[in-house]
Amino acid sequence: MTTQGRDPLEPAPASEVRATAPGRTEGGGTPASDAAFAIEATISRLLVAGTYLAIALVLVGVVGMLLGGVDPLARGERPAFDLGGIPAAIVALRPEGFLWLGLVAVLALPVGRVIVAGVGFLAARDRRLALVSLAVLLVITASVVAALGLEG
Amino acid sequence: MIAGLVLLVGGAAVGLFGSLLGLGGGILLVPLLTLGFGRPLREAVAISLVSVIVTSSAGAGIYLRRHVANLRLGMVLELFTACGALVGGLIAFALPVPVLEGLFALLLAWVAISMLRRRETPGAATVAVDELPVPADGRPPAAHALALRPAGFVSSLSGPGYHVVRLRLGMAGAVFAGIVSALLGVGGGIVKVPLMNLAMGVPLKVATATSNMMIGITATSSAVIYLLRDEINPYIAGPVALGVFVGASLGARVVNRIDTRLLRWLFVVVLLITGAQMGMKALGL
Numbered sequence: 001m002t003t004q005g006r007d008p009l010e011p012a013p014a015s016e017v018r019a020t021a022p023g024r025t026e027g028g029g030t031p032a033s034d035a036a037f038a039i040e041a042t043i044s045r046l047l048v049a050g051t052y053l054a055i056a057l058v059l060v061g062v063v064g065m066l067l068g069g070v071d072p073l074a075r076g077e078r079p080a081f082d083l084g085g086i087p088a089a090i091v092a093l094r095p096e097g098f099l100w101l102g103l104v105a106v107l108a109l110p111v112g113r114v115i116v117a118g119v120g121f122l123a124a125r126d127r128r129l130a131l132v133s134l135a136v137l138l139v140i141t142a143s144v145v146a147a148l149g150l151e152g
Numbered sequence: 153m154i155a156g157l158v159l160l161v162g163g164a165a166v167g168l169f170g171s172l173l174g175l176g177g178g179i180l181l182v183p184l185l186t187l188g189f190g191r192p193l194r195e196a197v198a199i200s201l202v203s204v205i206v207t208s209s210a211g212a213g214i215y216l217r218r219h220v221a222n223l224r225l226g227m228v229l230e231l232f233t234a235c236g237a238l239v240g241g242l243i244a245f246a247l248p249v250p251v252l253e254g255l256f257a258l259l260l261a262w263v264a265i266s267m268l269r270r271r272e273t274p275g276a277a278t279v280a281v282d283e284l285p286v287p288a289d290g291r292p293p294a295a296h297a298l299a300l301r302p303a304g305f306v307s308s309l310s311g312p313g314y315h316v317v318r319l320r321l322g323m324a325g326a327v328f329a330g331i332v333s334a335l336l337g338v339g340g341g342i343v344k345v346p347l348m349n350l351a352m353g354v355p356l357k358v359a360t361a362t363s364n365m366m367i368g369i370t371a372t373s374s375a376v377i378y379l380l381r382d383e384i385n386p387y388i389a390g391p392v393a394l395g396v397f398v399g400a401s402l403g404a405r406v407v408n409r410i411d412t413r414l415l416r417w418l419f420v421v422v423l424l425i426t427g428a429q430m431g432m433k434a435l436g437l
Contacts, residue, residue, distance in 0.1 A: 036223075037219075039223070040216045040217070040219055040223055041216075041217065043212075043213075043216050043223070044212075044213045044214070044216040044217035045213075046213075047209045047210070047212050047213030047216070048210070048213035048214075048217075050209065051206065051209045051210045051213065051397075054206070054209075055206070055393075055394065055397050058390050058393055058394050059394055061386070061390050062156065062160065062390045062391050062394050065156055065387060065390065065391075066153050066156045066157065067153075069153055070156065070387055071155050071156075072155050072156055072159060072385065072387035072388045072391065073155045073189060073190075073388070074155075078385045078387065079386065079387075080382055081379055081380070081382060081384065081386075096386055096387070099386035099387070099389070099390040100386055102390065103202060103379075103384065103386060103389055103390070103393070106202055106205050106206055106209070106393065107202070107205065107372050107375055107376060107379065109205065109209045109368065110205060110208070110209065110368030110369045110371075110372045111369075111372060113209075113212070113368065113369075114227070114369060117223065117227060128305060129224060129227060129228075132227050132228055132231055133227060135231050136227065136230060136231050136234055136369060139231065139234040139235055139238055139373060140234065140369070140372065140373055140376065142238055143234075143237075143238050143241065143373050143374070143376045143377055144376055144380065146238065146241075146242055146377065147241075147376060147377040147379075147380035147381055148380060
């Protein structure tokens with residue numbers, strides 16, 4: 001993790017925030033700058049909250065796993081990934097349900113970031129960056145399709 | 153239960169040292185899981201990618217809140233890292249494992265040499281917000297980028313005090329970074345940061361923050377392939393990812409209180425020894 005010198009999930013001190021991000025521009029900001037500011041702030045909130053949520057789910061799964069005496073290194077002790085089976089596993093309070101959901105949340109975070117950015121760029125009428133965002137999502141989709149193709 | 157706790161502690165150690173030394177977790181995690189826990193290389197790569205996404209997402213949230221990362225440039229480049237990661241993720245299942253092990257050994261040697269050559273003091277890679285050029289009107293960097301839009305697309309990717317250049321080279325390098333990430337389970341920052349800083353005119357701190365942000369999509373593009381190919385064992389990925397997150401968070405809190413110079417030297421030795429071990433494994437020795 002390259003966030004040296006700062007707790008990655010701690011808010012920046014007020015003095016640092018003022019140095020480069022004075023908040024809403026006071027009587028001088030353009031709509032474009034406000035839009036850019038808003039996009040970054042929204043994405044930041046999504047990533048921080050999403051990380052906490054994903055880690056919390058994984059934590060529940062790990063605790064359940066440890067209390068249940070699961071040996072992660074044992075051969076055969078390995079649930080296959082089944083997206084549709086996650087809700088049932090969670091309702092049944094099986095640790096793998098929480099682990100899978102947490103891991104899926106981890107993978108979904110960057111995708112969510114791209115979606116939010118794309119919507120923000122579209123709202124700011126920045127078509128090029130909105131198209132770039134869409135293209136990134138298409139590449140992720142292609143990854144899924146390619147992986148399913150390999151499976152089949 | 154013991155094995156789970158050991159994985160947790162191992163992940164925490166990786167996260168801690170990675171955070172202290174300014175490295176992503178992958179370079180440490182893959183050898184730990186393969187050499188230390190005897191896990192198959194592809195499984196180790198898959199778990200490493202998941203862990204890297206966790207730390208990247210946490211860090212990116214902070215960098216974006218402080219308007220340090222260049223979101224626009226990052227999004228353009230990550231389109232190409234994602235393409236590279238897609239290709240790399242598919243190639244990873246076609247290449248023999250010894251070849252992947254050999255490539256990882258080379259990467260470890262490269263990182264060790266890079267660390268030896270790094271002259272800045274520990275913490276210099278820290279993105280100190282108040283050291284970035286501040287626009288006269290105090291508006292965040294992204295604001296200026298958007299305001300520059302009429303001057304051209306490449307100009308719109310620039311920031312206060314710097315102009316992005318050689319975008320095509322950056323795109324090509326980003327594809328390579330994505331392939332490396334997918335094959336070896338690292339974030340790709342070892343390629344992206346020097347690419348942006350040395351070739352594209354981006355200040356080091358902005359390059360570091362932007363690379364950190366990009367790692368999420370880079371790793372996700374290939375992690376999805378590993379997930380759907382059943383290469384991720386949640387019973388291992390869970391404790392490891394949790395441990396890495398805890399260790400990295402702790403490292404970020406204490407890094408300014410620790411002289412990491414000696415740690416860096418020790419780490420170079422560990423990297424070289426681990427690289428030699430993986431190289432021997434690749435050669436079947």
